[in-house]
Amino acid sequence: MEQFASSRREDVAVLDVRSAQEFAAGHVPGAVNVALEQIVADPGHYAGQELYVIWQSGGHSAKAAEALTSAGARAVSVAGGTAGWIESGRLVDSGTP
Structure with missing residues (x-):
């Protein structure tokens, strides 16, 4: 989680691959x-x-990152997921854009 938080760049999209309801309940800002x-x-x-892929705890994001990488993207699964982000005390957005 620390690596994601410290290396996160504005020009790299964060894809949250959870359900719409889970996303609305709380997500990484800008995801x-x-x-x-x-x-x-x-x-x-x-x-x-170039993408970061995030899920609640990291498991499903690895599947998505693998599919994306195989298709020519540069995708990284975020270790710790959204749960790790929230547990570390970082800001969280809620609702849908």
């Missing part, structure tokens, strides 16, 4: 909610992009 199923169905949509 975009994209369903895991959508990423797995069309990972090539993100080819050439």
